[in-house]
Amino acid sequence: MQSTPPREAVIEVRGLRNQFGPQVVHDDLNLDVWRGEVLGIVGGSGTGKSVLLRTIVGLNSPAAGSIKVLGVDVVNGSEEDRQSVERRWGVAFQDGALFSSLSVLQNVEAPMREHLKLSENLMSALGQLKISLVGLQPLACGKMPSELSGGMRKRAALARALALDPEIVFLDEPTAGLDPIGAAAYDELIGELQHALGLTVFMVTHDLDSLYAICDRVAVLAEKRVYAEGPIEMMPEVDHPWIQEYFTGPRARAAQTKTETKTDTASLES
Numbered sequence: 001m002q003s004t005p006p007r008e009a010v011i012e013v014r015g016l017r018n019q020f021g022p023q024v025v026h027d028d029l030n031l032d033v034w035r036g037e038v039l040g041i042v043g044g045s046g047t048g049k050s051v052l053l054r055t056i057v058g059l060n061s062p063a064a065g066s067i068k069v070l071g072v073d074v075v076n077g078s079e080e081d082r083q084s085v086e087r088r089w090g091v092a093f094q095d096g097a098l099f100s101s102l103s104v105l106q107n108v109e110a111p112m113r114e115h116l117k118l119s120e121n122l123m124s125a126l127g128q129l130k131i132s133l134v135g136l137q138p139l140a141c142g143k144m145p146s147e148l149s150g151g152m153r154k155r156a157a158l159a160r161a162l163a164l165d166p167e168i169v170f171l172d173e174p175t176a177g178l179d180p181i182g183a184a185a186y187d188e189l190i191g192e193l194q195h196a197l198g199l200t201v202f203m204v205t206h207d208l209d210s211l212y213a214i215c216d217r218v219a220v221l222a223e224k225r226v227y228a229e230g231p232i233e234m235m236p237e238v239d240h241p242w243i244q245e246y247f248t249g250p251r252a253r254a255a256q257t258k259t260e261t262k263t264d265t266a267s268l269e270s
């Protein structure tokens with residue numbers, strides 16, 4: 001009998017507290033993210049989803065607690081350790097946060113320029129590869145961020161997040177502002193990349209379609225902590241008003257039906 005290999009936590013958050021003045025956003029928050037999973041972070045508006053992401057990637061200093069990413073303490077560890085682990089993750093923010101004065105290719109090259117010593121030719125070739133990996137046409141390489149559609153900007157941000165071949169990708173509201181077809185295409189892309197590259201994906205989202213389509217697990221923020229975590233199918237059983245409303249409401253039912261129909265069609269085709 002084959003035994004399942006033990007799960008490896010690539011992110012370990014313990015006793016996290018985030019506070020802005022008198023406002024406590026997180027209090028004793030704990031979370032594990034497993035290697036290779038797509039984890040969806042959900043919760044009502046203002047529950048601190050983005051703050052959690054920003055704290056893990058070092059853009060916000062917590063009031064208390066520890067965070068280990070790939071075994072490195074990114075809160076209390078040395079700057080050197082932090083920098084070494086930073087290269088092993090990529091982040092794509094909601095609005096893309098691309099450098100407006102750089103072309104798409106230059107944006108994707110930027111992390112390589114900062115962290116690697118590569119020739120211009122190699123950097124350009126790798127940049128073009130990442131850009132094609134996210135489904136953008138070669139023509140997009142020379143465009144400026146202001147010349148891109150919202151969906152293209154998100155893909156360009158993803159290409160930049162993939163620049164250093166990361167093990168973990170953080171996505172903040174990746175499908176926000178996309179039309180349903182664009183959002184579904186983006187979900188598919190994330191799913192494909194996750195399988196092909198063995199990525200761990202930490203995704204803050206409000207999008208129920210994404211949660212049903214690509215997330216292995218969800219973690220729900222409520223009451224200043226991770227109130228519930230597990231496969232999405234378990235969420236309707238959680239006794240919390242927001243979780244009940246979110247996961248059993250008409251939008252959740254529609255998203256679930258959509259995924260079931262897609263799975264049925266796929267199994268008929270195979």
Ligand SMILES: Nc1ncnc2c1ncn2[C@@H]1O[C@H](COP(=O)(O)OP(=O)(O)OP(=O)(O)O)[C@@H](O)[C@H]1O
Pocket residue numbers: 020025043044045046047048049050051052
């Ligand atoms: N730098 C900051 N200074 C002060 N307050 C902040 C700061 N960053 C976030 N907050 C507050 O922390 C709370 C959580 O913010 P966050 O953006 O993480 O919420 P969210 O769950 O991502 O919300 P949404 O779903 O609406 O995007 C909010 O009340 C916000 O105003």
